[in-house]
Amino acid sequence: TGTDAIPFSSLPTLLSNDNLPVDPRTIESIRATLSLYSLAIDGKNFAALSRLFAPNAVANYSAPLNVLTPLSTIQATLEASLKPVTTQHSFGTQLIDVLSHDTAFSVTYYTATHFGRGEFEGKTATAFGQYQDVWKKQTDGGWRITHRNLVYMGALVGDLEIFTYVG
DSSP states (O other): OOSSOOOGGGGGGOSOOSOOOOOHHHHHHHHHHHHHHHHHHHTTOGGGGGGTEEEEEEEEOOTTTOEEOSHHHHHHHHHHHHTTOEEEEEEEEEEEEEEETTEEEEEEEEEEEEEOOGGGTTOEEEEEEEEEEEEEEOTTSOEEEEEEEEEESSOOEEOGGGGGOOO
């Protein structure tokens, strides 16, 4: 639940062995909520992140964004950092582990392609990584992220100058 990422080599062995009976609707609810992230970010609807993150969420987006909290700071920082570009976020490998009736953990691999604008049109920068998320069931029955660690799998690939566009 902290801001330290879980090492890649530890992830396969951290899964719950409790065989907790889990309603498949719980896993699908978390998966559907997580899918809103790509739609919100790529659509530049940062207010919609309130459907994904708890109001007091802590998100470690790694350098250069680092640790962000609460939700309003997450929204404002992501909006400002992505203003120079358009994006496409795609999810790949995903595991959702329901730990209790109101707590879950997920790991989701992502590819985030950032497209240059203006004089940088036609140039891209792509990030490869994973989101390590801790989920808490809310009083309204929905699930929200309380802690997120963004872990890069490698260096960004492409032209980082696209982030300097001021349009």
